[in-house]
Amino acid sequence: MEPDAAQNPNPSPVPPPISAYYQTRAEHHAVVSSDWLAHAAAAAAASPGADAAAAADAAAAPPPSPGGAGGVIEEFNFWRRKPEAAEAVAAIMALAAVIRSSRATTMMELEIELKKASDKLKSWDATSISLSAACDLFMRFVTRTSHLEHEKFDAAKSRLIERGEKFGEISLKARKTIAMLSQDFIYDGCTMLVHGYSRVVLEVLKLAASNRKLFRVLCTEGRPDRTGLRMSNALAALGIPVKVLIDSAVAYSMDEVDMVFVGADGVVESGGIINMMGTYQIALVAHSMNKPVYVAAESYKFARLYPLDQKDMTPAHRPIDFGVPVPTGVEVETSARDYTPPQYLTLLLTDLGVLTPSVVSDELIQLYL
Amino acid sequence: YLQHFAVTYIVVLRNTSNCKVPVWGKRLLTQGSMIVGVYCVEPNKRDLIETKNEGDPTSVPQKPKLSKAERRAIQEAQRAAKAAAKEAGLKSTAKESDVNTKISKQPKAGKASLKKDVTQVNPPVASDKKTDECPPDKDRKKDLPQPRMQFDDVHRVVKAKKRSVVNQSEAQNRVELFRHLPQYAHGTQLPDLESKFFQPDLMHPSVYKVGLQYLSGDISGGNARCIAMLLAFREAINDYSTPAEKILSRDLTAKISSYVSFLIECRPLSISMGNAIRFLKNRITKLPLALSESEAKASLQSDIDRFISEKIIVAGKVIVSHAVTKIRDDDVLLTYGSPSVVEMIFDHAHELGKKFRVVVVDSRPNLEGQGLLRRLVAKGISCTYTHINAVSYIMHEATRVFLGASSVLSNGTVYSRVGTASVAMVAHAFGVPVLMCCEAYKFHERVQLDSICFNELGDPDAISRVPRGESLSNLKNWAENENLHILNLKYDITPSDYVSMLITDYGMLPPTSVPVIVREYRREHVWI
Known part of the structure; x- marks a missing residue:
């Protein structure tokens, strides 16, 4: 990756800023070298072992301290490095830490302080949808929860901290709920296509396998991070028949697929999803072949965004390794994500229940208005 | 036309299945059946209606049928209490046999008393629908909006004309499918109305002015019309004083209603105006009785101001901030x-x-x-x-x-x-x-x-006239040709x-x- 970054002849004078969110994802879920697979195979243990090792690495590494950024971002980065923790959890942990260290004496002061911190977090990485959604959500909780106003300040404060610390559990519980709800959709003998590495989808498949369902999984390669390889490795360790295909073979293999399962980086107001690059085309192919597309996403990924088309989002770039140097004078599309409009999605499996895409907006209205 | 029958038919089916939802279902039901009513009174399409009605009982669920019967029973009871014994007798026969409906109702329609009208040609089931259209008035009136006036219903139009301030003359050569919508000959009534301006006790001058502006097309656009109407009402409320032995909330509501019907005569209401009127009437009925007249008026005026600024002007700004x-x-x-x-x-x-x-x-x-x-x-x-x-x-x-x-x-x-x-x-x-x-x-x-x-139907002449095209005035005397209908939706x-x-x-x-x-x-x- 590094040599490529150096050799990549980017025609634009300023290379686009790299999305921190996708950088983290790549660090956590990507297979960047063949050594990794060898290690994983040698370890014989399933991916949890590898994850634990990675977690240990991450914990050992001191949290980076970007010069101007304050404590909240350091805190956030510390939590973000843990592979099992979702980005939203990291954000809420960081906000909870703000409350803990706050010297505010009234609810209003605390609110203002929190608002500042969350704005800082959001602007630090504008490309991460779950970060901003989680910040909004936590702020909602602080401003909207009516019983907070009638309590003593200290009690309210500790309640908020407690809530923040519980969020990690809530996130894990959400995944469990989704896995449980999705079992009805997986039937014996089905073939499903998954794209990229999604912790929720993995949880779904794990539960299905432990329920002794017989099914087959096709994993896309998930370029450029090859996240699909990690996914297939995890699935193979669970004893699920799995086949890896290159991203361009999706249409070729679609006729043997019974359903498509994807995760989401964010679920937007229209009911569409923003997810790793390639999701849109898979959804399009599946739609045109009348295969259902299921999205597994926790409800804290619902965001008040409404992209009209692919370019109507904050651009999120990431370096792409082509293996060989890119010829000079050639531009490279480096966007890390795409937007799948709701008409190509069949159902959203969330911890709020199984929803049609149009319900997302209803939930958001009830949450935020 | 068959296609449109299919459409209305679907409306009816949907609504009957919605019947459990109280206000909604009922409202839709009346609307749906109104639409059916529109087509039912066309005598030359009788056969079509009959074929349609054959399908009706099979597909309509049992429950609405029952409730219909119940409603009818209530209606009959009320009427019986009100009307003479002879009339009541007539109606009970009507209830017993469908074939008799025709005979029993014809003389009544001649009297033009309680019911608005019953067309003679209606098949039995259609007359069933009719009872839907004009429900037992007293208990329904409150929670239901008045069914819209159907302008191909001759009796009702005549009745409405007697009340009206504006002397609208009906246009000729109306398009068949749109006969249920009001269609007036344009530009004839303005001088007449202008001369009426100084007649006392007719309409509040500001309301009158707005009405004329609607009529002449000086004010158009949903927001502009709504704001103009609200401001006129605001002024009218300002000049209002409760007559002796009347209650402000009752009398003012009636007054506003009369203004509204005047405005409707000038131009049909837009939905935005309908919502604003609903809001205003609601505010009037919710006024605390303890309030003195001047306080009540001030509170209503501030409500109107708030509606205009919050719901229209600020809302517009918020929309702009999102859209950019x-x-x-x-x-x-x-x-x-x-x-x-x-x-x-x-x-x-x-x-x-x-x-x-x-x-x-x-x-x-x-x-x-x-x-x-x-x-x-x-x-x-x-x-x-x-x-x-x-x-x-x-x-x-x-x-x-x-x-x-x-x-x-x-x-x-x-x-x-x-x-x-x-x-x-x-x-x-x-x-x-x-x-x-x-x-x-x-x-x-x-x-x-x-x-x-x-x-809403606009002026057909607006379409037939071509600006600065004397050579293109092929449709000059189109109204004289009865085979030609021009539609300006x-x-x-x-x-x-x-x-x-x-x-x-x-x-x-x-x-x-x-x-x-x-x-x-x-x-x-x-x-x-």
């Missing part, structure tokens, strides 16, 4: 007609220094787009002007389509200036996102499937499939969220 986030540099924005909110959006985006181009699509006969074009060009925005005929040609240049709406209905259908649907459909075909801008106070819980049931509906996004004061929403807004915020709108 969707305008990028080098965009080509297409709009149709001259929606006021969209103009504000363009202005604001221009002030923010965004570089974009505007395509103004316009259509005959109003050519409102020219005004928009003039104002935009004056501000230095680069514009292209074209007529709707060329929309498929120009659409590939556009990157966003901004449209205004007169109302958004519960199923996400957008009710808007005629031509909007075509523009939205063309944009959809070209994959250009369509952004509908509409304040939430214009949302309505009604569902509409076609643009026929509720619409004012509104059409855009199905929600063709709308990418709805921009309202509650943010940017998919059209599927309209019922949520209507459900969650109706209370707030009406400030119950």
Whole structure:
């Protein structure tokens, strides 16, 4: 990756800023070298072992301290490095830490302080949808929860901290709920296509396998991070028949697929999803072949965004390794994500229940208005 | 016509299955059956109706049937109490046998007493529908809006005329399918009304003025009409004093109702105005009795001011602030007609220094787009002007389509200036996102499937006349030819499939969220 970054002849004078969110994802879920697979195979243990090792690495590494950024971002980065923790959890942990260290004496002061911190977090990485959604959500909780106003300040404060610390559990519980709800959709003998590495989808498949369902999984390669390889490795360790295909073979293999399962980086107001690059085309192919597309996403990924088309989002770039140097004078599309409009999605499996895409907006209205 | 029968038929079926939802279902039911009523009174289509009604009992669930019978029983009982014994006897026979209905009701229709009218040719089931249309008045009136006047119903039209202030004369050569909508000969009544201006005790002068402005077309556009009406009412309330031995809340409501019916005679209400009137009446009935007259008046006036500023003006600003986030540099924005909110959006985006181009699509006969074009060009925005005929040609240049709406209905259908649907459909075909801008106070819980049931007819002459084209006046004396019908529809509906996004004061929403807004915020709108 590094040599490529150096050799990549980017025609634009300023290379686009790299999305921190996708950088983290790549660090956590990507297979960047063949050594990794060898290690994983040698370890014989399933991916949890590898994850634990990675977690240990991450914990050992001191949290980076970007010069101007304050404590909240350091805190956030510390939590973000843990592979099992979702980005939203990291954000809420960081906000909870703000409350803990706050010297505010009234609810209003605390609110203002929190608002500042969350704005800082959001602007630090504008490309991460779950970060901003989680910040909004936590702020909602602080401003909207009516019983907070009638309590003593200290009690309210500790309640908020407690809530923040519980969020990690809530996130894990959400995944469990989704896995449980999705079992009805997986039937014996089905073939499903998954794209990229999604912790929720993995949880779904794990539960299905432990329920002794017989099914087959096709994993896309998930370029450029090859996240699909990690996914297939995890699935193979669970004893699920799995086949890896290159991203361009999706249409070729679609006729043997019974359903498509994807995760989401964010679920937007229209009911569409923003997810790793390639999701849109898979959804399009599946739609045109009348295969259902299921999205597994926790409800804290619902965001008040409404992209009209692919370019109507904050651009999120990431370096792409082509293996060989890119010829000079050639531009490279480096966007890390795409937007799948709701008409190509069949159902959203969330911890709020199984929803049609149009319900997302209803939930958001009830949450935020 | 068969197709349209199918449509109304679906409406009826849907509504009967909705019957469990109390107000909703009933309201829809009356609407649905009204529509059926429209077609039923056409004598030459009797056979069609009969074939349709054959299918009815099988598909309509049992429950509404029962309730219908019950309702009928209540009606009969009420009437029996009211009317003479002889009449009551007649009606009980009517209840017993369907064949007798015809005979028993004919003399009654001749008397033109309680029922509005019963057409002689109606088959039995259709007369059943009729009872639906004119429900037992007393207990229903409160929770139901008055069924809309059906203008092909001769008796009712005659009756309404007696009450009316405006002497509208009916137009000739009306288009068959749209006979249920009011259609007047244009431009005949204005001098007459002007002369009436100084007659005392007719109408409050400010209301009268607004009415005349509607009539002459000086005020148009949903927001402008609504604001003008509210301001007129505000003035009327200011000058109002409660007559002796009357209660303000009762008398003022009646007064407002009479104003409203005057305004309807001038021009049918827009949905936004309907919502505003509903709000005002609600405020009047909810006034605490302890309030003195001057306090009550002041409170109503401040309510009106608040409605105008919060629901219309601030809402517009919020919409603008949302919409400009969707305008990028080098965009080509297409709009149709001259929606006021969209103009504000363009202005604001221009002030923010965004570089974009505007395509103004316009259509005959109003050519409102020219005004928009003039104002935009004056501000230095680069514009292209074209007529709707060329929309498929120009659409590939556009990157966003901004449209205004007169109302958004519960199923996400957008009710808007005629031509909007075509523009939205063309944009959809070209994959250009369509952004509908509409304040939430214009949302309505009604569902509409076609643009026929509720619409407004404009002046047919406006279409037949070609500006500065003496050589093109082929349709000069069209009214003399009874085979020629000219239709000038004012509104059409855009199905929600063709709308990418709805921009309202509650943010940017998919059209599927309209019922949520209507459900969650109706209370707030009406400030119950």
